[in-house]
Amino acid sequence: MCGIVGILGKEAVADGLVEALRRLEYRGYDSAGVATLEEGHLAICRAEGKLKNLTHKLFRHPLAGHSGIGHTRWATHGKPSERNAHPHITKRVAVVHNGIIENFRELKSELEGEGITFRSDTDTEVVAQLVDREMVRGAAPEAAVAAVLPRLKGAFALAFLFDGQTDLLIAARKGSPLAIGFGDGEMFLGSDAIALGPFTDVICYLEEGDWAVLTRAGALIRDESGQVVSRPSQKVAAGSLLVDKGNHRHFMAKEIYEQPEVIGHTFGHYLNLDTETVNLPELPFDLAEVEHISITACGTALYAGAVAEYWFERFGRLPVSTDIASEFRYRETPLTGKGVTIVISQSGETADTLASLRYAKEHGQKTIAVVNVPTSTIAREADAVLPTLAGPEIGVASTKAFTCQLATLACLSVALGRARGHLSEEDEHRLVRAMMEVPRLMTEALKLSPEIELLSRTLAKARDVLYLGRGTNYPLAMEGALKLKEISYIHAEGYAGGELKHGPIALIDETMPVVVIAPHDRIFEKTVSNMEEVAARGGRIILLTDPKGAAAASVDAVQKLILPEMPATVAPMVYSIPVQLIAYHTAVLMGTDVDQPRNLAKSVTVE
Numbered sequence: 001m002c003g004i005v006g007i008l009g010k011e012a013v014a015d016g017l018v019e020a021l022r023r024l025e026y027r028g029y030d031s032a033g034v035a036t037l038e039e040g041h042l043a044i045c046r047a048e049g050k051l052k053n054l055t056h057k058l059f060r061h062p063l064a065g066h067s068g069i070g071h072t073r074w075a076t077h078g079k080p081s082e083r084n085a086h087p088h089i090t091k092r093v094a095v096v097h098n099g100i101i102e103n104f105r106e107l108k109s110e111l112e113g114e115g116i117t118f119r120s121d122t123d124t125e126v127v128a129q130l131v132d133r134e135m136v137r138g139a140a141p142e143a144a145v146a147a148v149l150p151r152l153k154g155a156f157a158l159a160f161l162f163d164g165q166t167d168l169l170i171a172a173r174k175g176s177p178l179a180i181g182f183g184d185g186e187m188f189l190g191s192d193a194i195a196l197g198p199f200t201d202v203i204c205y206l207e208e209g210d211w212a213v214l215t216r217a218g219a220l221i222r223d224e225s226g227q228v229v230s231r232p233s234q235k236v237a238a239g240s241l242l243v244d245k246g247n248h249r250h251f252m253a254k255e256i257y258e259q260p261e262v263i264g265h266t267f268g269h270y271l272n273l274d275t276e277t278v279n280l281p282e283l284p285f286d287l288a289e290v291e292h293i294s295i296t297a298c299g300t301a302l303y304a305g306a307v308a309e310y311w312f313e314r315f316g317r318l319p320v321s322t323d324i325a326s327e328f329r330y331r332e333t334p335l336t337g338k339g340v341t342i343v344i345s346q347s348g349e350t351a352d353t354l355a356s357l358r359y360a361k362e363h364g365q366k367t368i369a370v371v372n373v374p375t376s377t378i379a380r381e382a383d384a385v386l387p388t389l390a391g392p393e394i395g396v397a398s399t400k401a402f403t404c405q406l407a408t409l410a411c412l413s414v415a416l417g418r419a420r421g422h423l424s425e426e427d428e429h430r431l432v433r434a435m436m437e438v439p440r441l442m443t444e445a446l447k448l449s450p451e452i453e454l455l456s457r458t459l460a461k462a463r464d465v466l467y468l469g470r471g472t473n474y475p476l477a478m479e480g481a482l483k484l485k486e487i488s489y490i491h492a493e494g495y496a497g498g499e500l501k502h503g504p505i506a507l508i509d510e511t512m513p514v515v516v517i518a519p520h521d522r523i524f525e526k527t528v529s530n531m532e533e534v535a536a537r538g539g540r541i542i543l544l545t546d547p548k549g550a551a552a553a554s555v556d557a558v559q560k561l562i563l564p565e566m567p568a569t570v571a572p573m574v575y576s577i578p579v580q581l582i583a584y585h586t587a588v589l590m591g592t593d594v595d596q597p598r599n600l601a602k603s604v605t606v607e
């Protein structure tokens, strides 16, 4: 999604703006731009494509000025091009924007009716033109913004820079996050704290509907009704501002390799290792009384929820439904009295997941957010928060956040089983001991990397890949397919093994690799039958299994990736590692932009 930065500095700000934008690259973007006040007057530089195109332009035509705003754009209205890149300027104001102005067509025709011509195809330019019109009518910058904000429908974060106003930035937030950074006689703005890492670690987040007037002396924040409000500033932990690949070629590789450590942190947060029990933070409701669980999320987070559905049903013995957030919010799902809705999100800002959370609250549900960004909107709005302690995830393809979501949900499922009396104390101890083994098992799984690298040479030649799994390995099969398609651009589908004969088997021939995720469990034999069906049609099988499974899978044409034996409950976490490495190595071989795959955004803050 788009990224916003702003600086009121002591020196020239163009380089700092670009540096801050670089730290927002992970969000996904297709053009970028900056505006500064050169000798007090608005000047801009914009470029299609990656930031290097912008820096080349800035090298040829440097921008002076101690105040400025910058933007990375992920196209929504109007194709990715220089003309549609932000900032959008008029004579009096420059604007950068994250989100969507839903009523822009209506506003645009109103302005065009007054003879105003537009220079881009974006929804953002209407904001610039509306503010400009107020100023032409005599309003000062602050009054102009105050008059325009109530007219904008949709979700947005905005930053304004005004011609002739070298000590002023105005920022507004409705739906999309925005952080204000405090320096020594300098002020900063950013879509997140990571963007501001090089400048300051003292941050304050605007709340829904807030707008702020920044000068080098500080920030005056107002809420939606215009009341001056105070928002707490916080010192951000240094680790959360680091965006560094370490010794790895890509953030994604670094994040895959970090998993034994971060899943250990997550388990450490929820497990008492001495008593071998699960210790959840206090919840504002009794788990024993819950009658139904609705899980809702998007993409990879949804698949974490789909794995948890099996755990909640097995350990908690209660009905669970898992839904795509964009469907859940509009389906008018009836929600019963003692229901709990669990939303899962790495960013905590995904528009559909947030809307689903609000829907559930409006319909009387208790809500739990499993989130990785503790300051996010979803974390703030849910009744209870179960944090995943994955640390900042920069690669667009989610890896460590996924396994930490699984870890958190596994702990919740055990707590639920205990509270409802379906798990005994001994069951809890046994499950906790299994979870404590996950970091070690993940480290073992990472050793498969060289083997997977070799195998990816075959996968890189494929046009389509099928992933199969049963039970909790079925959502993992879907996650594997998602991972492969998003970073290697190879078409892939994840299916439940039992569904093979109901359609996808038609695709199988000697060019079609089939990745089968099958530890030796109680339904392993069924999966062997699926593999026989694939082998009989010439399909090439890559089997992720354990030593017992490898010995029992007497099927031709199988390449085996053998993981250690482990209890079934923890298998989805550990088997995620080879699943992620398959996608990673294939994408590297294909030469794609692994950390910022085309068309994708890290955090989808628009519908």
Ligand code: F6R
Residues within 6 Å of the ligand: 298, 299, 300, 301, 302, 344, 345, 346, 347, 348, 349, 350, 353, 396, 397, 398, 399, 482, 483, 486, 602, 603, 604
């Ligand atoms: C896939 C991926 C996405 C996200 C989805 C939800 O690798 O990263 O599918 O999982 O956009 O994002 P969050 O978890 O931030 O709500």
